[in-house]
Amino acid sequence: MNISEEENKNPNPNTKDEEDGELEEWEIAGEGDDTASSSLKKGVVEQPQPLEHSWTFWFDDPRAKSKKATWGSSRLPIYTFSTTEQFWSLYNNIDHPSKLAVGADFHCFKYKIEPKWEDPVCANGGKWTVIFKKGKSDMAWLYTLLALIGEEFEYSDEICGAVVSVRGKQERIALWTKNAANETAQMSIGKQWKELLDYNNTIGFIFHDDSKKKLNRGAKNRYTV
Structure with missing residues (x-):
């Protein structure tokens, strides 16, 4: 960073x-x-132009990760911002996904919501995920951030935050929401997000409960758009 x-x-x-x-x-x-x-x-x-909510950037540094470390211990809050000016000041001075190291996770979550399954606000939620080839998610990440802080989703109260994950051959952006069982809200968010990104492939929604049971591997989509 x-x-x-x-x-x-x-x-x-x-x-x-x-x-x-x-x-x-x-x-x-x-x-x-x-x-x-x-x-x-x-x-x-x-x-200054205040945002409806304050948001916090979190960074999970792959260099700080180890098999012996407690899960999530390498994920730390970077900055909290509450105005449009603060957002652009930060965004223009941090690395975009294509410049992050493999294994890095960069989060933007509403203030006081931690990007983890155990957070009370996230506990009963889930996530939509879009996948890009390595180095191709920068614009989608920016559009996602702008949609979040601009409260562009019809069910914006359902939004917890978003995370971009950089891996060896791809980059994934996940949009986290509060109430996974609210199918109407989740489908609306998924459709709006896909439209916003002009994303052509099918995207799926996974319940956090399913991810926990499967240790984040092999969990099946409950909704798709």
Whole structure:
């Protein structure tokens, strides 16, 4: 990940110390200078655009994984963002899926929802999955993120988050939802997502309960679109 350790200590990327002298994106450049007098007279100040929900990026570093480590111990929160400006500031400064190491998992989940089956919000849910050839999921990942934070799904309250998983020959994007048994909601989400990505292949929905029983291998799709 192209984020310095110093930046990682600050959960709000747009928060700066007053003394560092740097302007926020919504501040007027050159405020107090004569050269900015015309802008000041107009009184035009761009305000941050808040999102309906705050979201957290999580990263599961393959270098930190080992057979002896506790499952999920290598998955750590990176940043939480709550405005459109914060999202783009982060997105433009992190590696996209095609640049991630094999074995990496990069998550974007609603704030306070952890990307794991055991999370109370996720426990009774499931996931839709789309598959791409290695290095071909970057745009689909961006479109998915924009749909999430923009609340574009009809059943957006059902959404927990999404994860892109980079493997040897392919990249998978999974969309996690809350109530797997709500077939109407899940089918709506699957159809909207497939349409949004202009994805031609059939996609399937797996219940987390089935994944746990099968140890995430061989679980069958309950719904398909």
